[in-house]
Amino acid sequence: MRILILGGSQFLGRAIASHACAAGHDVTCAARGLAGPIAAGARFVRIDRDVADGLTPLTGETFDAVVDVSRHPGQVRRAVAALKRPGVHWTFVSTVSVYADNRIPGQRADSAPLREPVSADIAHSTDAIYGAAKVACEQAVGSDAFICRAGLIAGPEDPTGRFAYWPARLARGGEVLAPGSPEDAVQLIDVRDLAQWIVHAAEVRLTSIYDGIGPARSRGEFLAECASALDASCTFTWVDRAFLEAHDVRRWAGPRSLPLWLPLPDFDGFMTRDTSPAREAGLTARPFAATARDTLHWLRASNGPVVGLSADEEGAVLSAWHARGVTAAAIRPGP
Ligand SMILES: NC(=O)c1ccc[n+]([C@@H]2O[C@H](COP(=O)([O-])OP(=O)(O)OC[C@H]3O[C@@H](n4cnc5c(N)ncnc54)[C@H](OP(=O)(O)O)[C@@H]3O)[C@@H](O)[C@H]2O)c1
Structure with a gap:
């Protein structure tokens, strides 16, 4: 042809x-x-x-x-x-x-x-x-x-650096800032x-x-599968929308974003589309693990782009999250 x-x-x-x-x-x-x-x-x-x-x-x-x-x-x-x-x-x-x-x-x-x-x-x-x-x-x-x-x-070769945030971040290991809840959907x-x-x-x-697009899966599965494929030792701290927005963590893509995160319920339908017609017409979707592994390999070989929160920015949000109970107790009026 x-x-x-x-x-x-x-x-x-x-x-x-x-x-x-x-x-x-x-x-x-x-x-x-x-x-x-x-x-x-x-x-x-x-x-x-x-x-x-x-x-x-x-x-x-x-x-x-x-x-x-x-x-x-x-x-x-x-x-x-x-x-x-x-x-x-x-x-x-x-x-x-x-x-x-x-x-x-x-x-x-x-x-x-x-x-x-x-x-x-x-x-x-x-x-x-x-x-x-x-x-x-x-x-x-x-x-x-x-x-x-x-x-x-x-x-591999994604010029946006958006998905690449996750393999790059997970490969560093440690405590990972995760948006919303593990049950939220991811579709790619x-x-x-x-x-x-x-x-x-x-x-x-x-x-x-x-x-x-592939079938919708949970964000918890997405992160766990990618981390496992990269042999990364991570713990996940799930932080809600209100806190992320109050700390200027941005949605979807770009500087200061947690890529692939969209505020819910406003975007409940964006990554939960019914893709059975595409599957029946021949579209297959490889596991997240394969995409994460190959993207990381490409990033390392080519110095490809990664966008999203920097390590310092992520650390600052996590510190604020862990301090929130302390801060609330400190400002609570005494008896
Ligand atoms: N990335 C995502 O997650 C995502 C999600 C949903 C949908 N999509 C869609 O998926 C597609 C992605 O396509 P892609 O990765 O190949 O990237 P793209 O950014 O759509 O590529 C544009 C192509 O058109 C060429 N082009 C641009 N201006 C031109 C001009 N004036 N004359 C001739 N050629 C021109 C570019 O080459 P030159 O610059 O060399 O001319 C390039 O090859 C797009 O349709 C996008 O809307 C992407």
């Missing part, structure tokens, strides 16, 4: 190219060449999707399948106009951030309400309109495509599993809308 990946020079796109090459397909990656190298065995075509004639280097080429990872409606509209022809299998990688309601657990891709799309004259996405821009991208692609709404993607997908599924979808010409 001749596969075109619009992207392919970063994390998921590169993993898709790598799996497609390993499966014996003829793979072309088209990008500016700024984000990074493409997978070994793939062909690179330099394009710029932000200019009107930016896809010209692909003129005259034919493909059996196209995979697009863009988040920008203008780029997606241009690609659809130039390359989406009858018979070409089209995959658009979207996101679970398209959903309007993050509170209700167990929602399914085929029925969950979506955000309003950004207006048609918005060509470029930003973090603030990411989900709404992806809705507009999905609409530009149309319903005869494979729309894969990825959840949190983890694993290893980049290699998602890539394999996207290649499989093109091979079997799967269409329709799916969430591309």
